[in-house]
Amino acid sequence: MDRTRISWAQLSTGQRAALVALGAVEVALAAAAWTDLARRPAEAVNGRKSLWAAAIAVNIVGPLSYFKWGRRAAE
Numbered sequence: 001m002d003r004t005r006i007s008w009a010q011l012s013t014g015q016r017a018a019l020v021a022l023g024a025v026e027v028a029l030a031a032a033a034w035t036d037l038a039r040r041p042a043e044a045v046n047g048r049k050s051l052w053a054a055a056i057a058v059n060i061v062g063p064l065s066y067f068k069w070g071r072r073a074a075e
Contacts, residue, residue, distance in 0.1 A: 026060045033063035
């Protein structure tokens with residue numbers, strides 16, 4: 001299997017813009033999830049806060065998982 005690497009310079013302007021936009025979305029989601037986790041009491045989180053804090057660091061999957069399964073519904 002021959003894998004070729006593509007450098008930043010080889011990407012088109014549209015591809016570069018898409019990567020920057022996706023990176024910004026990922027950072028914004030992680031920041032929002034960490035902020036929510038820090039402000040939310042432990043009783044309102046499903047599982048341990050320390051584990052969710054680590055999970056949020058996993059690409060875009062972590063923050064989305066936290067928002068879907070990490071928070072308990074408001075009563």
